[in-house]
Amino acid sequence: MGRRRGPVVVEGLVCADVTVMAWADGERERWWARADALEHGLEQDDWAKAVSSADKLSDLEPEQVPWLFAKGPDSPARALLSTTAFLRHRQRVDLGRVAVARFELDARAYALGEAAESADELGLLVLPFRGPEAAALVAGWLRHLGSARLWARLWLGRHPEAAARALIPAAAGKPGRARQNAEAALRFLSAAGHGPLLIKTACGYGEQAQELVEALLDTEPELPAGRNRMAAGQLPEIRAAHGGVLPEDHVTRLLTALTRSSLDEAPEPAPGDPDRPVPLVVASSAAAQPLVREADPALAELLTSADRSSLAAFGRAMLDDWVTAGMPPAESWVLLAQAHLGDDTTMDALAPLVRSWPAKSRHARAVDGFAVLATAGSDVALRHLLAIEENMSGGPTNDRATVYLTRAAAVRGLSVTQLADRLAITHGLDTGVVVDYGTRSFRVRPDEHLVAHVVNADGRVLARPPKPGVKDTAPQAYQQFLQFKKDLRASAVEQAGRLERDMLRRRLRPARDIPGVLLPHPVLGPLARRLLWGEFDGRRLVRALRIAEDGSLADLHDDTAAVGPDTPLGIVHPADLRGDLGAWARLFADYEILSPFPQLGRPVVTLTDAELSATSLPGFGPLDGHRLVKLMSNGWHGNGYHIGSRVHTRLRRRLAGGLVLLAEFSPGMPTSQYPPDTEHRVTEIWVDAEWSENWQPVRRTPLGEVDPAVLSEALVVLYGTTD
Template identity: 35%
Template sequence: MSTDTAIDEAPLEALPRILADPPWERAAREPKPAKPKEPELRIVAGLEPPSGLAIAWAPGQQEQWAATGVYTWGGENWDERLEQYLADPPSMYAPTAGAMFARGPEEQLRPLVSDWRPRYIGPYHSRTLKPIVARFGLDARDTVLHGVAESVAASGEALLPFLDAQVVALMADWMFRLKTAQKYTRDYFGNHGLATVPFLVPDAVGKSRPARRKATAALVLVAEQHGGDAVVEAARVHGDEAAEIVAEALRAGAPVADVHKKPAEGPSKPPKLPWLRPAKLPRPVLREDGKALPVTATGNLVSLMALSADEDLREVFELCTPGSLAEFSWAIFEAWRKAGEPSRNPWVLSQLGRLGDDETVRRVTPVIRAWPGQAGHAKAVRGLEVLTAIGTDVALIHLNGIARKVKFNGLKAEARLAIDRVAEARGLTTEQLADRLVPDFGLDAEGGMTLDYGPRTFRISFDEQLRPQIADDSGKLRKALPKPGAKDDAELAPAAHQRFGALKKDVRTIAADQIQRLETAMVTGRRWTPEEFQAYFAGHPLIWHIARRLVWLADGRSFRIAEDRTFADVEDAAFTPSPSAEIGIAHPLHLGEELAAWSEVFADYEITQPFPQLGRAVHALTDAERGAGRLARFEGVTVPTGKVLGLTRHGWERGAPQDGGVEHGISLRVAEKRYIVIDLNPGIAVGAIDIFPEQELREVVIATSSYAYGSTVGRTFGELDPVTASEVLAVLTDLTAQ
């Protein structure tokens, strides 16, 4: 929105008081109260908290933490991870090492866990630490404390079972100083209760006033839950005089809920934001009458947002239109970026998640993807939180896109963990969530959209690659949607043109991933219930355009989705899957003698497939290869390094860097504890792939981990099912083709 003075503004008196008369202005008008004289303190000097370390679990807590799901980034190749970790602990990314400590060999990891110092701690770290603490107990204490020093939000919860002087002091400090940590401190003092009192008393009766206030606030909280008399008796371990002082403090202490309550006059002045000029921002618009906030109120709103007063501003946000708030929010973000993204303003990303919409998602996702390459991994991780906070289908689609395809492994890992959290919260697997992350984009029952320009209309449909097809009133296809003209309706045409632009962007974002996802489902043999198949494929307005161009399997029979969305077999006879059917995408090896007939049907109907299915190349192992653990026909071949890296598009993962930052292998997980591993010579130089432009495939083996050495004994390629074997051979044949 323009900031021109001709804008119709809402009067200040019509706005919530917090905008028209912010707290710092009220504070400036009121006389400052006289500073109360500090009372004389009764002090008991020389008291010490109990020594020693302990861990005490709430009922069922240890079992619950032990069962916490951890994403095993890179597979459960623990021997390989342990070797990498021992070679250079700081080089292992936090989620990777965390998964190893949570699920790897306990006997070997217990001596190492106390010295683990993870880097790049992200929001998922608390989830990783829980099973580690449940598993290793006190041995994990120092690692948790390191995490707390890096991020209380990500690691603080993992301190809850520990009971010792340092942890109790930390909890008392957080309760008094960190509003965001109160959820941990209340649980902590609630769970440990009276056992914390002996640790708190020395500070509560000591000389230091700050330490005294913190310890007293914690004692008040314990007293609220367990009774003041019980707290006083627990304090008596330090003597009667100390117990009497504690009793006096409890009688005079404010409720803990008031510790973080803002003074009635509020902040004395607004925060300094030299990089932001509120007068230049697009102003939020009121829902009721379309009037904009005055410039003064807009500036007050920015200051309150910078003070993280979102709860106080809920009424303001509800009064304004979501679209105008999103534009206002994005303008703040853009100003922050132009100022060099100053790190002291974390609220900028928080407010983007609070006020952003789908267009915000489309704009911010490229920024998030680029940040790690600009030494901005931490900002990129917070950007993932923005997408999660916005939480719309479009936001989750983009989050899932980062999890599936981004060149920075650290960011990809965090995005996968974020998607895992979303899936778990909904009681789904990540694959099931992916099914549900495809909106209908407002398409009609025919899988298209009619755009109304007034005197003319255009019909939108999609081809096998989900590219939009545009037809005019006569049915003639056009290369592009025309811009609104002078004869078109002044309101309908621009709105329709804008709607198509958003549709095209959103569909382009998901198209390649959806096609690849279904091809992967064919290769891996994924199955759906009839209800899922109808909801996410046959009946979905967008995905139907892909699904109807494939051959499916159910009840041992093959079928396709006809143009009227009924099902037909290879003879074009009607087919209905049974209620208990498991429905999947047919691989050519599943079709047998029907393959040629299906190819003829699709040719007759001129159906173009989204990926090779009926015409897919099929390969088979030789008898010798089925009984061997190596594929000798591909060994000794030299190929360009770029072609090796292209294997990652088929699900292969690069090995861990070894000496000199060189990756000597690449692997594909084909089953539980089964990997196809290619040993490369000289290997891929991390960050400088052009150093070694070619790679010799020294060995191609089947192993129990992605680190082949010592894990190939007794394994043979005959363990692979025919489809998996065919797909592996197809990829390797293409890789080595001259």
């Protein structure tokens, strides 16, 4: 057999185009108008002199940068474009648009650098630049999952001829990432109807280039087969579906087909509008994630011919071999193939691996593992995915787990919360659990706090069964009961924690799920009955409701409340109740209802109507540096220091809905001296948009725009440091 030919390379092709500006109608004016949105706080009279005489522009104060680009002196502003000392402003979208509108080609390096560093958020900055550098940059974005791919498609659709001239030399070059990116971009242009333009442009590079482009557009991209060590004889035998063992040539064909296992085409990103005040941006980690591609007809036929249990064992052996070999990327198809081969035993084996990979910097493999679990979609697989998502510490990898969970739940017509409710383990209590000694048995009955007891033959409830005697033939049942009791208690704690997070994150359920899912569940039911629920309109509490003894819903006056089956219900936070908190607390005390986690007795900060309408709250104090450091380890972060002084002047905490809570304090605290002995005082507390630099002198956001539960939790932590 002859050697496989490599890709054709045409040497010496170069695109000599010069980058030019190619604005859409009115686009430059719209971008320049964003100068009014750049916040730089209280402008100082000496700023113009300071920037004109500065030895190093990198020493500018943070608030001087947006001022300089928006309306500062021309020469220092242009000089700043060539530095790398930008502070990665949260106003980067507006800052970039204003710089490009004002300085055009002089801002090219700055704009392309910003776009390359944060493609999802800042990829829109390349749109008016027409030239080879922009083409090479956006070609690499077509494989992204978030808004970067959207900006790439917009740029290619806007500059197809320039893209063709710039990318054909790369597509004819040596194998590598640049060639792959260029080929993908050219295929996109062809699919968008620009095939004749591509052929015409390729003619300008010569006959070889024309033939190469014609062949490229006439074929599907090859999937790399990788370095295949998986010889059929080194893996377990596969039983045939109707008896016997699959022959070796059949297994070899199966292995070859499995090497084509891959993720499906990425779902389209959400539509973005570069001219919005704050462009609609979807981060790659939060974008819709692709599942594993369905088996092609050849693979599907091979899978059908095999016994499923034997096939799953074969797949696990492949997975073990791949992991032992160090998980070579060229054979990552082995992981994705588990979506075709695996059963619940496979998912039990795969989940611990997936959970461990992020800590080993195997983030891409972990995301592939999420895809396998979500594609498998069985109860066992999704329970593992739920546990992984719930126990991760945050970040892009965790975001992808959440997106995969959302997609898997949607396949069942559910939200992630509803999915978690339905997959909560019952420990067999829904069908009955018995401690069976062989000669006698005891029925297990948990109490309302999910502590397991047993009922003997005469109906008496015992804390635990009597120890087995000499006549009992299954004495091990006693230890099994003790373990069951521990497992049930652990599940109760786990599910109570999940319900508490549902309260804090404002996760809602349709009212029909209370009697239909929660109350019949042997673990969730007792927990749900001990909580105060509420009917919500968005994040606003309409009315609070408790679950009465007969399973109906009752209001504060103990009257039965009629609720529609689709009405959103959620777990009430005490900040939602305002003046009714005391009455509900007394009612729960009268009925001796003890919540499974702090709810009505939870520390709470409830603002008055006047405070909710206000855009800031007064400060408090004193508090020392140790207390500030404690805040910074409890969800707050230092924010607002000045480059020259390196002094923190405020604390910042992220809230839901794209908002942040800020607390200004004085005197500032040096970032290099934690913690100083100086006493400090919080001078003001206010809310701002997360993307803002928070320097504006005027407060614009009423505190009432923040979810009351989220705001209360943040303020409890802030105020709690004064005790």
